[in-house]
Amino acid sequence: MKTIIIGGGKIGYYLFKTLRERGRQVTIIERDKETCGKIAEDIDGDIICGDGTDLEVLKEAGIEEAEIVAAVTGTDEENLVICQIAKLSFSSMKTIARVNNPKNTTMFKNLGIDNTVCSTEVITNLIEYALNEEDYRIVNTFGRGSMVLAELTIRETVTWCNKMIKELLLPEECVFVSVMRGEEVIYPKGDTGLQNNDKLLIVTNYSVLAELVDELYDGGKRKWKSRKMKLQA
Incomplete structure (x- = not known):
């Protein structure tokens, strides 16, 4: 199971770290080079410096093989765009979006986002259990x-x-x-x-x-x- 995280802030960082520690196949995308460097110093994993709203960057991250995309940037609009790109390009993919403004939760769900959440722990648990497992x-x-x-x-x-x-x-x-x-x-x-x-x-x-x-x-x-x-x- 491959997961792609977009956003290397505190939530993205700890989500990436937690999933790596649990042995998950995960790639993180962050547009800021300095932030990417700090993540790379602490965590051994796949880190891509680029714009998560760019389909070519998403393809470089392996979105075609991914089962979950978690958009956890600090901007609700950007998280929505990322999830919509993932859904339109790969309809079977699970999308998880961080919602900074709770008022946007209903709108996100109405626009087809699978899960909207506000904390690292909840996002991690969704990735652990949200896939359609056999049992x-x-x-x-x-x-x-x-x-x-x-x-x-x-x-x-x-x-x-x-x-x-x-x-x-x-x-x-x-x-x-x-x-x-x-x-x-x-x-x-x-x-x-x-x-x-x-x-x-x-x-x-x-x-x-x-x-x-x-x-x-x-x-x-x-x-x-x-x-x-x-x-x-």
Whole structure:
């Protein structure tokens, strides 16, 4: 998975650094030569000095192979243009835009930007989880990016399979919204059973989602205090 970051300010710098530390394939574009030099002194990675609104610069950065473009400059207008260029040139690409003025959030979404966020941590988490993974994906974010609506796919190998909802245990800050079984949408009750290939919609935060993904798909050991599943009212 390749990510391209445009903007080498504080958010872009720490986003680039964090993703590199996590082993992600990432390139950063920054137009200021001095800023590029400072980034290069601290971080070993692909750094391109150029205008992120220039399609040729984006191609040099490898946008044709990228799956995510994160525009995190200090200007909302520039972030919007970058994401629109990415969308128009490569329609399947995920776009994430930093929004400096919260009033622009709705406009950005109406213009086709996939995610609009305001902090480094939220942007990093979106890149970690926003892609359509085989077993889980983020459907939407809200609360200024602090909460997520996530879809988890039940497999035969996970502990939740063939159990009723009332038997499930979850960490705090996690609400069970619905079960999708093929074309059928099931509103969860205590005696609703979970089957192979069911898709669960939950509302939670990023840290809890990471724990759930690790527990369900990566063989983790539960780190939270057990409690009964909450159902959406």
